[in-house]
Amino acid sequence: QERIQAQDMVALFEKLSGPQPGHRKAHARGLCATGTFAPVKLATGEPFAGAALLSSGGLPVLMRFSIGGGNPDADERMPGTRGLGLQIALPNGGLHNFTGNNFPVFAGKDVETFHGFLSTLLPDEQGKRDPQRTLDFADANPSVKDHMVWQKSAQTAASFANTEFYGLHTFYFDGADQPRVKFRWHLSPDLGVKTLTADQAQAKPAAFLAQSLAGQLEQGPVSFSLMASLGAPEDSDTDPSSQWPAHRPQVKLGTLTLQQSGGDQCTGKNFDPNVLSAGFSGSDDPVLKMRSPAYAISFGKRLSGQ
Numbered sequence: 001q002e003r004i005q006a007q008d009m010v011a012l013f014e015k016l017s018g019p020q021p022g023h024r025k026a027h028a029r030g031l032c033a034t035g036t037f038a039p040v041k042l043a044t045g046e047p048f049a050g051a052a053l054l055s056s057g058g059l060p061v062l063m064r065f066s067i068g069g070g071n072p073d074a075d076e077r078m079p080g081t082r083g084l085g086l087q088i089a090l091p092n093g094g095l096h097n098f099t100g101n102n103f104p105v106f107a108g109k110d111v112e113t114f115h116g117f118l119s120t121l122l123p124d125e126q127g128k129r130d131p132q133r134t135l136d137f138a139d140a141n142p143s144v145k146d147h148m149v150w151q152k153s154a155q156t157a158a159s160f161a162n163t164e165f166y167g168l169h170t171f172y173f174d175g176a177d178q179p180r181v182k183f184r185w186h187l188s189p190d191l192g193v194k195t196l197t198a199d200q201a202q203a204k205p206a207a208f209l210a211q212s213l214a215g216q217l218e219q220g221p222v223s224f225s226l227m228a229s230l231g232a233p234e235d236s237d238t239d240p241s242s243q244w245p246a247h248r249p250q251v252k253l254g255t256l257t258l259q260q261s262g263g264d265q266c267t268g269k270n271f272d273p274n275v276l277s278a279g280f281s282g283s284d285d286p287v288l289k290m291r292s293p294a295y296a297i298s299f300g301k302r303l304s305g306q
């Protein structure tokens with residue numbers, strides 16, 4: 001099997017959505033927001049205790065909520081991928097990014113499988129798409145199946161504030177007075193998960209998510225809990241299509257509270273998920289590793305109007 005590079009992924013995204021100069025090559029449609037991160041207090045020896053990320057309250061946060069795909073005018077009534085790029089600024093000048101999606105399992109065990117899966121969505125020479133190609137690919141590549149099951153059942157997000165976001169990859173934390181922590185993170189909306197039926201979604205305008213979020217912010221606090229699931233030795237740390245058992249212990253790391261939504265502070269940002277604060281590191285997951293070069297290529301292109 002041919003090795004797929006970051007530029008091949010970006011080229012495929014550009015084929016799927018057509019060239020969109022100046023826009024992100026994935027998650028092109030987005031909504032920026034700001035807020036603060038308040039960490040929980042952890043006792044010495046507990047997992048994550050002593051992390052710089054968790055050592056002081058009220059850290060400034062920049063967020064970008066998004067719709068999957070390269071179309072900057074994507075219809076928000078459509079079910080499917082929603083994303084969140086989250087950047088926490090530490091007092092020492094460090095940054096920690098958490099960039100996740102609303103699905104709990106990735107479409108493929110590695111970059112080649114993900115690329116193959118997305119390629120089945122391209123139209124043929126006659127401009128026709130063939131869903132059977134995708135089904136045949138899934139039969140030959142079972143690691144995309146759990147994601148396809150999710151996609152089939154996914155409903156339209158009612159609001160970004162009512163959406164759960166999953167980091168999918170495995171990360172590590174190395175701190176003093178504790179064994180190495182192996183974890184996967186997710187953000188759980190404190191207002192609860194809410195989705196729309198197809199009829200409810202069709203009754204909305206094509207763009208409603210900015211207003212939904214602004215309305216919720218007027219009514220009261222909008223927040224998320226940052227959670228970490230702790231992995232057992234047998235849980236995969238390199239395969240984002242392999243879900244960990246749901247009963248793994250969970251630690252709450254803190255609360256993310258939104259202050260404002262709208263604005264263009266996210267335009268010049270790159271929410272590269274491998275930018276991590278002291279003590280944290282990414283696993284050898286090849287999909288996680290590919291994300292840094294792919295985001296950098298897209299970042300450079302969009303900043304230069306390509």
Ligand code: HEM
Pocket residue numbers: 009010023024025026027030064065066082083084085099100101106111114166167168169240269270271287290291294295296298299302
């Ligand atoms: C090989 C796998 C992947 C590739 C090649 C890829 C590629 C990209 C690219 C090129 C961008 C645009 C970056 C920019 O212009 O700033 C992007 C954005 C994004 N991706 Fe991925 N991605 C991958 C996997 C994932 C996964 C696993 C997740 C979720 C866990 C994810 C979530 C997001 C989100 C939320 C954004 C929007 C970030 C923002 O608002 O700036 N991606 N991705």
